[in-house]
Amino acid sequence: MHNKISRSVALVVMGTGIVSCSPEGKMEQPPNILFIMTDDHTQQALHAYGHGLLDTVLFPNMDRLAKEGAIFTRSFVTNSISAPSRAVMLTGKHSHLNGQIDNGRGRFDWNQQTYPKLLQKAGYQTALVGKIHIDGVPQGFDYSMTLPGQGHYYNPDFIKNGDERIQFEGHSTRLITQFVMDWLEYDRDRNKPFAMLFHTKAPHRNWMPETKYLNFLEDHDYDLPHSFFDDYSGRGAAAREQELEILNHTYWGLDMKFEENPLTGERDIRYDRNLDRMTDEQRIAWRNVYDPLNEAFLENVPENKYEIIFQSIPRDISHDFLQNTAEGLQIARFMYNRYLRDYLKTVKSVDDGIGRVIEYLEKNDLLEKTVIIYTSDQGFYLGEHGWYDKRFMYEQSLSTPLLVRYPSEIEAGTKVYDLVQNLDLAPTILDYAGVEIPDDMQGKSFRKLAAGEEVDNWRDAIYYHYYDYPSAHMVKRHYGIRTDRYKLIHFYYDINEWELYDLETDPDEMLNVYDSPEYADIQSIMHEKLKKLKIRYGDSDRIYFPGF
Ligand code: SGN
Numbered sequence: 001m002h003n004k005i006s007r008s009v010a011l012v013v014m015g016t017g018i019v020s021c022s023p024e025g026k027m028e029q030p031p032n033i034l035f036i037m038t039d040d041h042t043q044q045a046l047h048a049y050g051h052g053l054l055d056t057v058l059f060p061n062m063d064r065l066a067k068e069g070a071i072f073t074r075s076f077v078t079n080s081i082s083a084p085s086r087a088v089m090l091t092g093k094h095s096h097l098n099g100q101i102d103n104g105r106g107r108f109d110w111n112q113q114t115y116p117k118l119l120q121k122a123g124y125q126t127a128l129v130g131k132i133h134i135d136g137v138p139q140g141f142d143y144s145m146t147l148p149g150q151g152h153y154y155n156p157d158f159i160k161n162g163d164e165r166i167q168f169e170g171h172s173t174r175l176i177t178q179f180v181m182d183w184l185e186y187d188r189d190r191n192k193p194f195a196m197l198f199h200t201k202a203p204h205r206n207w208m209p210e211t212k213y214l215n216f217l218e219d220h221d222y223d224l225p226h227s228f229f230d231d232y233s234g235r236g237a238a239a240r241e242q243e244l245e246i247l248n249h250t251y252w253g254l255d256m257k258f259e260e261n262p263l264t265g266e267r268d269i270r271y272d273r274n275l276d277r278m279t280d281e282q283r284i285a286w287r288n289v290y291d292p293l294n295e296a297f298l299e300n301v302p303e304n305k306y307e308i309i310f311q312s313i314p315r316d317i318s319h320d321f322l323q324n325t326a327e328g329l330q331i332a333r334f335m336y337n338r339y340l341r342d343y344l345k346t347v348k349s350v351d352d353g354i355g356r357v358i359e360y361l362e363k364n365d366l367l368e369k370t371v372i373i374y375t376s377d378q379g380f381y382l383g384e385h386g387w388y389d390k391r392f393m394y395e396q397s398l399s400t401p402l403l404v405r406y407p408s409e410i411e412a413g414t415k416v417y418d419l420v421q422n423l424d425l426a427p428t429i430l431d432y433a434g435v436e437i438p439d440d441m442q443g444k445s446f447r448k449l450a451a452g453e454e455v456d457n458w459r460d461a462i463y464y465h466y467y468d469y470p471s472a473h474m475v476k477r478h479y480g481i482r483t484d485r486y487k488l489i490h491f492y493y494d495i496n497e498w499e500l501y502d503l504e505t506d507p508d509e510m511l512n513v514y515d516s517p518e519y520a521d522i523q524s525i526m527h528e529k530l531k532k533l534k535i536r537y538g539d540s541d542r543i544y545f546p547g548f
């Protein structure tokens with residue numbers, strides 16, 4: 001493993017000789033860009049969004065960005081999954097044009113136009129650190145330090161500048177933060193503005209917290225969301241046939257963090273692979289927390305009841321038992337809390353990392369000269385509908401957090417209600433940098449919206465298209481539009497079903513009102529809008545990878 005500490009010390013010596021910035025200082029220089037993107041962090045897990053899940057501020061640095069900048073309350077993705085979302089952000093184009101339509105089958109050609117390349121051309125120094133999840137050597141960056149594929153939480157490998165693979169000791173979030181700081185401190189050319197893409201792995205599955213936060217929130221018992229025992233009766237086959245359920249589709253090892261199945265003595269190979277990466281010290285810290293918690297659970301619930309957890313998936317369980325008996329509820333609450341707490345623990349480290357980088361900017365007189373954008377590659381279910389993961393065009397995973405801090409033009413506490421998408425990030429960043437936005441980018445700059453200005457003819461609907469099926473979690477292919485109030489979705493490929501939701505009367509999307517007589521007019525208006533947007537964005541009815 002690479003010894004990080006000695007490298008940093010060496011760089012401190014090298015770094016002391018660097019003279020900072022231009023002597024004129026006040027010359028009009030475009031702002032720096034700090035683009036922070038987490039993986040699977042959702043609006044419900046950010047106090048500033050006010051969804052009610054978090055009763056206190058758990059993540060003060062993220063909340064600080066919201067408080068000191070603009071929060072976008074209607075921020076969405078175009079395709080709720082990692083690689084496609086990242087490709088949309090880089091190019092400002094929908095998936096069918098940038099080529100990365102899903103995680104596994106679509107391909108991204110790095111030779112195409114991306115905003116980091118355009119920034120570079122305009123004199124920016126560009127860097128990418130963390131998860132990128134797009135195959136090939138990243139182009140458009142003066143420096144990159146990326147995780148291969150999904151990467152690991154503990155002692156992960158990194159790929160430096162596209163070729164050198166190095167394993168580092170530590171937790172991925174701390175390492176990624178450190179690489180961001182090291183580059184800012186030691187490797188950056190201080191005469192140029194910078195664009196730093198700070199991409200974490202956390203809080204992606206399987207939610208492995210750093211040792212410091214293993215106990216975080218363990219004294220906090222979260223109530224089940226009111227739609228947790230959803231039976232999907234108000235919707236179609238897609239909602240019924242997914243594999244996203246916390247109770248049915250999580251593994252007792254990998255997700256629930258039992259090292260051994262108490263009924264069969266088996267181990268979970270995938271969980272073991274993660275544990276095997278740990279140093280002895282990390283593993284002891286890990287076991288010191290999870291072992292007693294797991295034992296306490298097993299002691300308190302009779303064996304013939306807790307056996308539910310240790311079945312292979314999908315589990316054969318009765319919702320009636322889990323929902324309506326004290327013992328059942330205890331099991332459901334245990335599974336939900338294990339999932340949710342681990343998820344939040346991993347966000348905690350990200351928040352620390354953001355705090356460290358903000359502090360660095362502040363100390364180096366860079367904070368006010370830097371546009372800070374905080375977002376995630378998509379939202380996530382935290383038990384709503386009984387689910388984890390993402391992919392659906394339903395609210396929790398269609399949405400994504402979006403915060404922008406740039407005090408010289410964004411007033412603290414700004415709230416933006418207009419419909420924005422990850423498609424808009426590339427043009428927005430170019431706009432802040434003073435670089436011309438290419439005509440073929442499909443997103444729009446939201447810079448003015450963040451500054452509290454109204455923009456004429458801002459979009460009144462967003463377009464969405466998800467293709468990753470058949471695949472993990474079995475969410476069927478679908479596309480659709482969402483306006484301020486309504487959502488129209490078409491599920492296709494192996495079914496042909498339409499859904500329509502009235503988000504004002506049914507914010508939880510429990511009842512599909514497609515074909516309801518009282519929504520007949522809305523339905524046809526939404527169909528018209530969908531048709532127009534499909535044409536505007538150049539999408540078609542082409543079936544990608546029909547053989548799968
Ligand atoms: C992994 C996860 C899935 C997740 C996908 C995509 N399984 O396959 O739960 O949906 O990544 O996530 S895991 O057991 O390997 O963690 S994405 O954010 O990268 O699109």
Ligand code: CA
Nearest residue numbers: 039040082377
């Ligand atoms: Ca993701």
